[in-house]
Amino acid sequence: MAVISNATTIADAGAFSVNLGSMVLIKTLTLSNAANASFVDGASSVVLDNTYSTYIFKFINMHPVTDTANFLVNFRDGGSAFDATKTSTAFRSLHDEADTETSFAYQPASDLAQGTGYQLIAQYVGNGNDESCSGTLHLFDPSNTTFVKHYISKANSYYANNKSNCQFTGGYCNVTAAIDGVDFKFASGNIDSGVIKMYGISK
Amino acid sequence: MALSKCMGYQNKMGLISNGTTLLDAGALDSGVPTGSMTLLSTATANNSSTITFNSGINSTYKEYIVKWINVHPNTNDQQLTVNFRDGSTAYDATKTSSAFRVGHAEDGSATEIGYQTGQDLAQGTGAQSIHYTANQNEASSSGMLHLFDPSSTTFIKHYIIVNSSDRNGQCEQQYIAGYCNVTAAIDGIQLATNENTIQTGTFKLYGIK
Numbered sequence: 001m002a003v004i005s006n007a008t009t010i011a012d013a014g015a016f017s018v019n020l021g022s023m024v025l026i027k028t029l030t031l032s033n034a035a036n037a038s039f040v041d042g043a044s045s046v047v048l049d050n051t052y053s054t055y056i057f058k059f060i061n062m063h064p065v066t067d068t069a070n071f072l073v074n075f076r077d078g079g080s081a082f083d084a085t086k087t088s089t090a091f092r093s094l095h096d097e098a099d100t101e102t103s104f105a106y107q108p109a110s111d112l113a114q115g116t117g118y119q120l121i122a123q124y125v126g127n128g129n130d131e132s133c134s135g136t137l138h139l140f141d142p143s144n145t146t147f148v149k150h151y152i153s154k155a156n157s158y159y160a161n162n163k164s165n166c167q168f169t170g171g172y173c174n175v176t177a178a179i180d181g182v183d184f185k186f187a188s189g190n191i192d193s194g195v196i197k198m199y200g201i202s203k
Numbered sequence: 204m205a206l207s208k209c210m211g212y213q214n215k216m217g218l219i220s221n222g223t224t225l226l227d228a229g230a231l232d233s234g235v236p237t238g239s240m241t242l243l244s245t246a247t248a249n250n251s252s253t254i255t256f257n258s259g260i261n262s263t264y265k266e267y268i269v270k271w272i273n274v275h276p277n278t279n280d281q282q283l284t285v286n287f288r289d290g291s292t293a294y295d296a297t298k299t300s301s302a303f304r305v306g307h308a309e310d311g312s313a314t315e316i317g318y319q320t321g322q323d324l325a326q327g328t329g330a331q332s333i334h335y336t337a338n339q340n341e342a343s344s345s346g347m348l349h350l351f352d353p354s355s356t357t358f359i360k361h362y363i364i365v366n367s368s369d370r371n372g373q374c375e376q377q378y379i380a381g382y383c384n385v386t387a388a389i390d391g392i393q394l395a396t397n398e399n400t401i402q403t404g405t406f407k408l409y410g411i412k
Binding site: 002003011012013014015016020021022023024025058060061063093094095096097098099102103104129130131132133134135136154156157158162163164165166168195197199 | 218220221222223225231235236237238239240265266299300301302303317318320323324325326349351352355357358359361362363378380381382384386411412
């Protein structure tokens with residue numbers, strides 16, 4: 001027997017049939033002196049498959065142990081390594097607290113051209129007590145085995161030497177294999193603290 | 204039979220379907236996937252000088268989103284702004300930010316992309332400019348603000364703004380990002396205009412679980 005109200009099925013077969021919201025929190029990692037932060041399908045309650053068409057990662061107040069550390073991401077495309085081939089673009093908007101420097105420019109050192117290394121998503125994050133970076137990464141249709149896998153990231157960082165830096169990154173994993181893992185880390189040193197949340201967007 | 208159990212005693216009742224608990228103890232079971240974006244408040248401008256969200260911004264959520272939809276000014280080329288409250292009653296948190304704009308004329312005669320020195324802040328306590336909007340009948344602006352971890356008393360508070368505007372025959376998108384350079388918690392967000400009032404517009408505050 002299903003729960004039906006006014007001719008609408010509310011619940012059936014062990015699940016609600018009505019929409020309870022399309023942005024579903026899958027996993028929260030609260031980090032403390034961690035080398036990296038991994039989200040792998042099937043591990044630690046992480047779902048990263050065809051259940052959702054889009055996945056969103058929110059990284060909040062990522063604080064590095066090492067000063068001027070770049071915050072990075074990479075993707076797993078079938079093996080155990082996070083080394084999917086990627087091509088991407090990157091630009092930034094920067095302004096310092098002293099009002100002596102502005103920058104709005106493409107960042108050739110932050111893009112990738114069929115690279116398998118980590119993708120920079122926040123630049124030169126300071127490690128002062130109140131310094132950090134926060135932002136969002138969208139990963140589209142990672143389980144698709146026909147198309148490349150697009151990702152878009154936007155993050156603001158307390159750039160070392162007292163600057164606000166917004167980094168815009170977009171690209172694709174140039175593979176048709178499914179992406180089943182996402183890994184975050186700083187380019188040097190551990191993640192001193194931070195919270196990363198993974199969401200799925202219902203189809 | 205899908206509904207295997209409906210266990211009740213007086214006004215206490217659980218709902219178990221196909222062996223899965225869906226409802227119990229006055230709430231959805233924690234295993235039921237629910238939406239993570241919660242609408243906290245809606246404000247509608249009606250010749251309003253300010254739109255203020257000053258409750259519900261706390262440690263409940265690690266991210267808050269403000270969306271403004273079809274904000275229509277009284278004065279042509281009127282500026283929409285935002286500011287943050289960091290403990291007192293005033294909306295004057297110290298901020299450093301960057302800003303750039305992308306524009307395209309409706310007649311295709313011009314395009315632009317560039318940094319906007321007039322709309323960034325360097326340790327400013329005044330309002331953060333979002334954009335300028337025309338006041339022709341059909342003109343408006345819509346956009347959103349992400350504010351991260353406002354209740355933290357350790358870190359600065361990052362914010363990222365994206366806005367689209369109809370500005371006197373030109374489509375413009377404004378991208379602004381920065382931080383409130385304070386460790387005090389941010390507990391209020393106020394949107395305003397640089398002159399006159401906001402004739403109409405809808406503003407929504409969401410918490411992201």
